[in-house]
Amino acid sequence: MRIGVFVCHCGSNIAATVDCPSVAEAAKLFPDVVFATDTMYACSEPGQDGIIQAIKEHRLDGCVVASCSPRMHEPTFRRALERAGLNRYMLEMANIREHVSWIGKNKELNTGKATELVRIAAEKLRLNTPLFANQFDVTKRVLVIGGGVAGIQAALDCADAGIQVIMVERETSIGGKMAKLDKTFPTVDCSSCILGPKMVDVAQHPNITLYAASEVEEISGYVGNFDVKVRRKATYVNWASCTGCGLCMEKCPSKKSHDAFNEGVATTTAINIPFPQAIPKKAAINPEFCMKLQKGKCGVCAKVCPTKCIDFEQQDTIVSEKVGAIVAATGYDLFDWTVYGQYGAGRYPDVVTSLQYERMMNASGPTSGHIQRPSDGREPKRVVFIQCVGSRDKSVNRPYCSGFCCMYTAKQAVLTKDHIPDSDSYVFYMDIRSPGKGYDEFTRRAQEQYGVQYVRGRVSMVYPKGDVLVVRGADTLAGTQVEVEADLVVLAVGVEASKGAAHLAEKLRISYDQYGFFMESHPKLKPVETNTAGVYLAGCSQGPKDIPTSVGQGSAAAAKVLTLFAKDKLESDPQVSSVNQNRCVGCLKCTMTCPFGAIKDVKDRAGNTKAEVIETVCQGCGICTVTCPHGAIQLQHFTDNQILAEVNALCQPELEF
Amino acid sequence: MSTLEQLKEQIRKALPDLDVVIGWEQGYDAMHATPLFIREEADIDRLIWSPLCVHSLGTYLTGLTKSSKVQKVGLVVKGCDSRAIVQLTQERMIPRENVTLFGVGCSGCLSHARLEYKVEQGGHYVEDMHAITFNGDKVEVAVDGGVESFDFDTVCLEKCLTCRFPNAIATEHFAGEEVPVAPKREKAPSLEAFEKLPLDERFAFWQDQMRRCVRCYACRNTCPMCVCRDHCISTSRNPHWVSQEASTAENFMFQMIHTMHLAGRCIECGECQRACPVDLPIMLFRRTMVHAVKDTFNYVSGADPEATPPLLTFKAEEDNINERGW
Numbered sequence: 010m011r012i013g014v015f016v017c018h019c020g021s022n023i024a025a026t027v028d029c030p031s032v033a034e035a036a037k038l039f040p041d042v043v044f045a046t047d048t049m050y051a052c053s054e055p056g057q058d059g060i061i062q063a064i065k066e067h068r069l070d071g072c073v074v075a076s077c078s079p080r081m082h083e084p085t086f087r088r089a090l091e092r093a094g095l096n097r098y099m100l101e102m103a104n105i106r107e108h109v110s111w112i113g114k115n116k117e118l119n120t121g122k123a124t125e126l127v128r129i130a131a132e133k134l135r136l137n138t139p140l141f142a143n144q145f146d147v148t149k150r151v152l153v154i155g156g157g158v159a160g161i162q163a164a165l166d167c168a169d170a171g172i173q174v175i176m177v178e179r180e181t182s183i184g185g186k187m188a189k190l191d192k193t194f195p196t197v198d199c200s201s202c203i204l205g206p207k208m209v210d211v212a213q214h215p216n217i218t219l220y221a222a223s224e225v226e227e228i229s230g231y232v233g234n235f236d237v238k239v240r241r242k243a244t245y246v247n248w249a250s251c252t253g254c255g256l257c258m259e260k261c262p263s264k265k266s267h268d269a270f271n272e273g274v275a276t277t278t279a280i281n282i283p284f285p286q287a288i289p290k291k292a293a294i295n296p297e298f299c300m301k302l303q304k305g306k307c308g309v310c311a312k313v314c315p316t317k318c319i320d321f322e323q324q325d326t327i328v329s330e331k332v333g334a335i336v337a338a339t340g341y342d343l344f345d346w347t348v349y350g351q352y353g354a355g356r357y358p359d360v361v362t363s364l365q366y367e368r369m370m371n372a373s374g375p376t377s378g379h380i381q382r383p384s385d386g387r388e389p390k391r392v393v394f395i396q397c398v399g400s401r402d403k404s405v406n407r408p409y410c411s412g413f414c415c416m417y418t419a420k421q422a423v424l425t426k427d428h429i430p431d432s433d434s435y436v437f438y439m440d441i442r443s444p445g446k447g448y449d450e451f452t453r454r455a456q457e458q459y460g461v462q463y464v465r466g467r468v469s470m471v472y473p474k475g476d477v478l479v480v481r482g483a484d485t486l487a488g489t490q491v492e493v494e495a496d497l498v499v500l501a502v503g504v505e506a507s508k509g510a511a512h513l514a515e516k517l518r519i520s521y522d523q524y525g526f527f528m529e530s531h532p533k534l535k536p537v538e539t540n541t542a543g544v545y546l547a548g549c550s551q552g553p554k555d556i557p558t559s560v561g562q563g564s565a566a567a568a569k570v571l572t573l574f575a576k577d578k579l580e581s582d583p584q585v586s587s588v589n590q591n592r593c594v595g596c597l598k599c600t601m602t603c604p605f606g607a608i609k610d611v612k613d614r615a616g617n618t619k620a621e622v623i624e625t626v627c628q629g630c631g632i633c634t635v636t637c638p639h640g641a642i643q644l645q646h647f648t649d650n651q652i653l654a655e656v657n658a659l660c661q662p663e664l665e666f
Numbered sequence: 667m668s669t670l671e672q673l674k675e676q677i678r679k680a681l682p683d684l685d686v687v688i689g690w691e692q693g694y695d696a697m698h699a700t701p702l703f704i705r706e707e708a709d710i711d712r713l714i715w716s717p718l719c720v721h722s723l724g725t726y727l728t729g730l731t732k733s734s735k736v737q738k739v740g741l742v743v744k745g746c747d748s749r750a751i752v753q754l755t756q757e758r759m760i761p762r763e764n765v766t767l768f769g770v771g772c773s774g775c776l777s778h779a780r781l782e783y784k785v786e787q788g789g790h791y792v793e794d795m796h797a798i799t800f801n802g803d804k805v806e807v808a809v810d811g812g813v814e815s816f817d818f819d820t821v822c823l824e825k826c827l828t829c830r831f832p833n834a835i836a837t838e839h840f841a842g843e844e845v846p847v848a849p850k851r852e853k854a855p856s857l858e859a860f861e862k863l864p865l866d867e868r869f870a871f872w873q874d875q876m877r878r879c880v881r882c883y884a885c886r887n888t889c890p891m892c893v894c895r896d897h898c899i900s901t902s903r904n905p906h907w908v909s910q911e912a913s914t915a916e917n918f919m920f921q922m923i924h925t926m927h928l929a930g931r932c933i934e935c936g937e938c939q940r941a942c943p944v945d946l947p948i949m950l951f952r953r954t955m956v957h958a959v960k961d962t963f964n965y966v967s968g969a970d971p972e973a974t975p976p977l978l979t980f981k982a983e984e985d986n987i988n989e990r991g992w
């Protein structure tokens with residue numbers, strides 16, 4: 010084999026701490042290396058041309074590019090090789106940027122390490138063989154998980170483009186958090202007036218199938234061909250015939266059920282439709298509070314229901330769907346604010362969360378939009394907002410900024426003044442973060458026009474005094490302690506990934522960060538892609554963001570889905586396992602461990618059992634290769650011999666045991 | 667009727683439907699038994715059953731059942747031997763429906779290595795032993811015209827001290843009485859002693875031991891679980907994980923391969939160590955792995971025909987390895 014080595018400077022990214030020319034010089038001595046050079050930017054047009062020219066001039070069979078992470082530029086260099094007439098799998102990359110120059114300062118050591126990485130890559134390349142991709146059909150249907158505003162946008166965009174959409178929503182209605190909001194910043198327009206029509210569109214769109222009260226149970230398959238099992242949870246109401254008339258709600262005697270939609274501000278009936286604009290507008294029974302399901306006595310709803318759709322025997326059902334792409338838009342949940350015991354969170358009824366406050370202000374909320382103290386129903390005259398509760402606080406392991414709390418707090422303070430003109434509002438804040446279009450103007454208006462008092466500093470405690478609460482905190486600008494008496498305290502609770510996000514990520518085989526937010530493929534250049542082909546992200550599932558950004562991401566994810574579906578066939582990755590039938594003893598251990606069911610058993614001509622890999626199903630995970638005791642099944646491009654060659658390149662055999 | 671007589675009777679009845687039944691007969695001297703292949707009724711008379719019957723006959727199965735001449739095989743099995751069959755069945759390595767098991771209960775087998783060591787310590791040559799009798803807790807050996815007596819526990823196979831499966835399981839027939847399950851030790855004494863050594867001494871120990879391995883592969887060939895035959899990775903050149911060089915490092919690598927390939931599969935029959943011509947204490951590796959599998963997966967191999975060995979499954983989240991803290 011004739012190998013060429015190209016050591017990239019990446020401007021000064023690599024060259025500052027790695028002596029690139031001497032790495033190239035050293036590479037000339039490696040077996041089969043016939044050409045080695047350093048290059049300023051290997052990925053640039055002249056850089057790629059240099060590679061192509063060298064391949065032709067030196068009749069190279071394969072190339073080692075020592076540069077950045079293959080995540081970044083492997084496709085780039087593979088294309089360059091193809092343009093020069095080589096098979097794209099005759100490329101190996103040595104990551105001397107992320108793995109070397111960016112993490113070590115000692116130039117001599119770095120140069121040594123870079124040289125070793127190049128040696129490893131060259132040794133592996135010597136055993137590379139050309140691989141050729143197969144083609145397979147794409148199922149042009151998309152699964153959208155989560156029916157918040159981000160998911161709704163992605164679903165509508167795809168559906169409008171003619172794609173079949175399956176939407177899976179955990180709650181009994183779509184809408185997410187936005188459906189709970191009163192008005193939205195910065196324009197202070199009514200949330201349900203702008204979201205409601207979109208929700209109706211989802212219900213009425215011929216291309217959208219909505220599974221509410223459902224969760225994704227299992228996902229198998231791969232880009233273009235995912236098999237999804239959806240668990241439709243028992244609602245004890247036959248939705249096919251429920252008309253959403255609400256008679257059952259009127260008559261249900263169990264009126265003390267937890268009202269999740271209203272964030273527990275009020276209680277509701279065991280059978281309920283969460284809010285008037287719910288989509289789908291169907292009743293569901295909360296089994297925890299239903300007397301019939303708990304004690305076997307009641308069944309009033311079944312008697313009053315005009316369409317006889319109550320079914321106490323209903324069980325969860327599983328439906329299977331085939332899709333080609335998936336958009337994960339599972340949004341966020343509020344941080345558990347009760348850990349802030351010093352704020353009386355969860356103990357004093359008049360300390361509420363921001364989302365509870367939205368429900369209290371909302372005209373269709375339990376108080377019909379009248380702001381009242383939960384303790385005595387009195388209208389509060391002085392409201393104190395505490396920001397960053399569960400945000401930017403290392404002590405509760407939430408070091409990040411939740412992004413939109415500054416804005417909604419300003420909004421809520423403004424709305425408080427609108428609702429109760431003779432009220433005063435105080436906001437305890439750390440910084441005001443309002444970088445969006447028209448946002449800073451908005452927070453200023455809150456202060457200047459609405460007279461909201463902003464106090465910069467952390468609150469140390471909230472304690473009751475008579476029938477008011479005293480908020481004690483620091484005013485760091487004035488350098489003093491302040492105490493404000495409040496009728497109502499609103500905590501701007503920070504956000505975290507929605508419950509179970511990490512479990513879902515495991516099913517989707519995508520990465521997630523330590524807080525459960527899904528990881529995008531590249532923080533700047535691939536913000537809605539994931540590292541799993543065919544799985545895209547939208548909205549707060551990827552990190553906190555406000556409605557405009559969530560909607561924008563929903564559309565972006567839809568664009569990615571449509572791009573994927575623009576092709577009728579996709580190329581399968583040939584880096585899959587393959588069985589050497591001469592070696593296979595037919596023990597079928599590999600079939601037992603393959604997580605994708607990609608191996609079947611076949612009989613050879615003599616009737617012996619052998620394993621065979623289904624190429625389009627194999628994901629190249631390599632689990633079978635470590636299962637097979639004697640290496641009969643090998644992952645192409647990562648064979649045992651190649652890995653061994655890499656190890657041997659690093660651990661030279663003189664190191665006697 | 668004695669266990670042996672019952673056993674013979676059972677085999678006699680079953681033999682017409684079987685191509686061969688494998689048991690033990692007296693070997694080339696008084697001290698040894700050797701496998702007996704019963705094909706005709708007359709062969710049955712040569713069958714013996716005693717603590718000399720050390721061999722785990724399941725080792726023959728994977729080879730035999732592949733051959734076209736043999737369809738139905740009978741096998742006499744002790745408790746430990748039967749675990750090998752259970753394990754092979756789980757792994758679908760043998761057509762279990764073609765195998766008939768004749769189980770017995772076992773009170774322990776003789777360790778020739780330990781006995782010979784004792785006899786030599788007593789100033790005799792092992793070649794001069796000419797008779798052996800098993801008398802309850804005692805073993806009496808006629809040597810040099812006299813008789814040496816030993817406690818059985820001091821000359822039995824080490825596995826018998828920790829044995830929890832003295833009675834053959836999942837068999838078609840069972841001869842004699844069941845033997846009470848009464849392990850004398852929790853852990854093999856040799857492993858207990860070895861684990862007390864500091865790490866550097868353990869390393870030095872293995873360097874010393876592994877230097878002696880002659881790479882005869884007897885340990886592998888006798889292992890009932892080693893079914894790869896010509897394709898064993900330790901002799902393969904593609905992939906070329908180990909070279910044929912008999913250096914300490916390569917020998918050690920081979921033993922590691924064997925140990926890793928037996929993770930969750932090794933049924934502690936001890937045949938590998940028994941077969942080793944240079945008496946390498948390789949059961950230390952196997953037992954360490956057996957304990958690791960037990961601790962990690964709460965799994966005992968070859969105990970339940972319905973179970974799936976833990977390393978032959980795929981689970982994103984292991985029950986006993988809580989990586990994510992959910």
Ligand SMILES: Cc1cc2nc3c(=O)[nH]c(=O)nc-3n(C[C@H](O)[C@H](O)[C@H](O)COP(=O)(O)OP(=O)(O)OC[C@H]3O[C@@H](n4cnc5c(N)ncnc54)[C@H](O)[C@@H]3O)c2cc1C
Pocket residue numbers: 154155156157158159160177178179180182183184185186187190192193194195223224225338339340341342363364367413417420507508509510513547548549550554555556557559
């Ligand atoms: C108090 C408050 C006030 C706010 N005010 C404003 C404002 O005025 N203006 C503004 O721009 N932004 C505001 N926001 C931010 C706004 O709520 C978010 O930007 C927006 O809701 C994000 O939408 P989403 O679709 O990403 O997530 P979500 O609204 O959280 O929707 C996610 C959906 O996915 C569902 N789901 C979750 N997990 C699963 C699962 N495993 N399977 C199936 N379904 C699942 C959920 O039930 C939910 O329906 C406010 C936030 C708060 C807390």
Ligand code: SF4
Pocket residue numbers: 588592593594595596597598599600619620636637638639640641642
């Ligand atoms: S594990 Fe290996 S030997 Fe067994 S069936 Fe699979 S490829 Fe063949």
Ligand code: SF4
Pocket residue numbers: 585586602603604605606607608622626627628629630631632633634644
């Ligand atoms: S590499 Fe092996 S275990 Fe992984 S998907 Fe492919 S066949 Fe299955």
Ligand code: SF4
Pocket residue numbers: 885888889890891892928931932933934935936937938939952
């Ligand atoms: S490794 Fe040794 S003890 Fe374990 S099953 Fe094989 S021969 Fe028996």
Ligand code: SF4
Pocket residue numbers: 638639886891892893894895897898899900923924927928
């Ligand atoms: S050591 Fe491993 S590869 Fe070799 S025969 Fe045993 S199980 Fe097979």
Ligand code: SF4
Pocket residue numbers: 878879880881882883884885886938941942943944945946948
């Ligand atoms: S039986 Fe003993 S000498 Fe032979 S290969 Fe095994 S350990 Fe080495």
